[in-house]
Amino acid sequence: MSVVSIRRRAMVVAALCGLAWMLAACATVDRATYSAAEAKRATIDGFGEIRMWADGPPESFDRSSIKPRLQPNKPFTYLALSGGGGDGAFGAGVLNGWTESGSRPEFTIVSGVSTGALIAPFAFLGPAYDATVEEMYTSGLASSFAASPSAFGALFGSSIFEGQPLRTAINHYATPELLQAIAAEHAKGRRLLVVTTDLDAARPVLWDMGAIASSPSPRALSLFRQVLAASASAPVAFPPLLIEASADGRSIEEMHVDGGVSTQVFTFPDRLLMQPDGARRSFAPKPAIYVIMNGRTTPAFESVENGTRAIAVRSLSLKSKRETRSYLAATFQFAKRNGLAFNMTSIDASVPESQGAGFETDYMRSLYSLGHDMARSGQFWRHAPPEL
Numbered sequence: 506m507s508v509v510s511i512r513r514r515a516m517v518v519a520a521l522c523g524l525a526w527m528l529a530a531c532a533t534v535d536r537a538t539y540s541a542a543e544a545k546r547a548t549i550d551g552f553g554e555i556r557m558w559a560d561g562p563p564e565s566f567d568r569s570s571i572k573p574r575l576q577p578n579k580p581f582t583y584l585a586l587s588g589g590g591g592d593g594a595f596g597a598g599v600l601n602g603w604t605e606s607g608s609r610p611e612f613t614i615v616s617g618v619s620t621g622a623l624i625a626p627f628a629f630l631g632p633a634y635d636a637t638v639e640e641m642y643t644s645g646l647a648s649s650f651a652a653s654p655s656a657f658g659a660l661f662g663s664s665i666f667e668g669q670p671l672r673t674a675i676n677h678y679a680t681p682e683l684l685q686a687i688a689a690e691h692a693k694g695r696r697l698l699v700v701t702t703d704l705d706a707a708r709p710v711l712w713d714m715g716a717i718a719s720s721p722s723p724r725a726l727s728l729f730r731q732v733l734a735a736s737a738s739a740p741v742a743f744p745p746l747l748i749e750a751s752a753d754g755r756s757i758e759e760m761h762v763d764g765g766v767s768t769q770v771f772t773f774p775d776r777l778l779m780q781p782d783g784a785r786r787s788f789a790p791k792p793a794i795y796v797i798m799n800g801r802t803t804p805a806f807e808s809v810e811n812g813t814r815a816i817a818v819r820s821l822s823l824k825s826k827r828e829t830r831s832y833l834a835a836t837f838q839f840a841k842r843n844g845l846a847f848n849m850t851s852i853d854a855s856v857p858e859s860q861g862a863g864f865e866t867d868y869m870r871s872l873y874s875l876g877h878d879m880a881r882s883g884q885f886w887r888h889a890p891p892e893l
């Protein structure tokens with residue numbers, strides 16, 4: 506369902522390091538290899554232009570069908586939903602409280618990474634799906650995702666947790682009717698985007714989920730579900746998704762994992778964010794970007810135990826938060842240069858983190874209530890990253 510939580514992922518990796526090296530030759534699952542050149546040319550049979558490299562040059566986005574069609578006199582609004590595992594309950598609460606405040610807009614673009622990818626289709630379709638989002642994050646369903654860790658699976662397979670509960674949940678919510686609704690909005694020019702990480706290419710992939718939903722291919726529903734599952738499958742914790750593609754007439758299997766491996770949230774391509782101040786984009790009147798961070802972007806003080814596992818946990822957490830803050834700062838500067846109103850919200854550093862896998866029902870319900878109450882009161886947006 507996402508990065509499981511930075512804390513838990515680090516603990517998992519640290520715990521396995523002492524054993525994995527001894528059985529490295531055994532802990533592999535065979536699959537056919539392919540070249541970097543083939544990876545660049547790979548396409549999904551039966552589909553048109555449904556994806557692109559998320560770290561590609563700005564001009565590739567201008568040429569791509571992923572670019573939305575702006576409507577005259579209609580504001581450009583972009584919602585970016587971050588990763589965060591069970592902390593996605595916070596974002597679910599924010600959306601529902603935002604609806605109740607009466608100020609939630611219709612979004613031109615919705616992007617989702619990891620747990621944000623699971624929320625994104627319903628955020629895209631609007632308040633009619635608020636009850637579904639609440640159920641996903643407060644019913645207790647998520648507690649099954651990390652319920653049965655397996656040392657055998659970690660050492661001889663590809664993950665600690667069995668991925669079927671996550672995939673079953675996605676199959677339940679991602680229905681043919683959902684795809685029809687998304688396809689109808691896609692036809693209006695709105696865009697739903699999800700990020701996965703292609704481990705073979707070591708690059709983030711941006712998937713046009715509306716284009717997938719609109720495809721007549723009999724694989725459309727299956728591929729839609731695969732992309733959601735891949736974006737939410739933290740490496741080591743959950744098994745990767747092997748997505749069938751072809752290159753030069755040869756079938757290959759691409760290995761896709763959690764989008765959060767590449768970026769915790771996706772707003773605009775890195776190269777676009779780094780363009781000089783004079784480079785302005787064309788947006789509709791009163792454009793705005795909204796970023797919901799399903800986690801804490803600033804670290805809180807913590808007395809760290811002098812042990813390998815605790816040090817690894819703390820170090821990985823700090824590194825991830827630092828990278829996320831840098832990305833948010835770049836997004837803020839881009840928004841400022843191009844006349845977009847910048848809005849972001851996140852879990853305050855003072856809110857205690859889960860001491861488990863992050864999918865405990867009571868913990869997720871508390872975060873849902875936090876996000877819901879903040880948004881309903883209207884006191885939930887910052888107009889610059891915390892450090893700015």
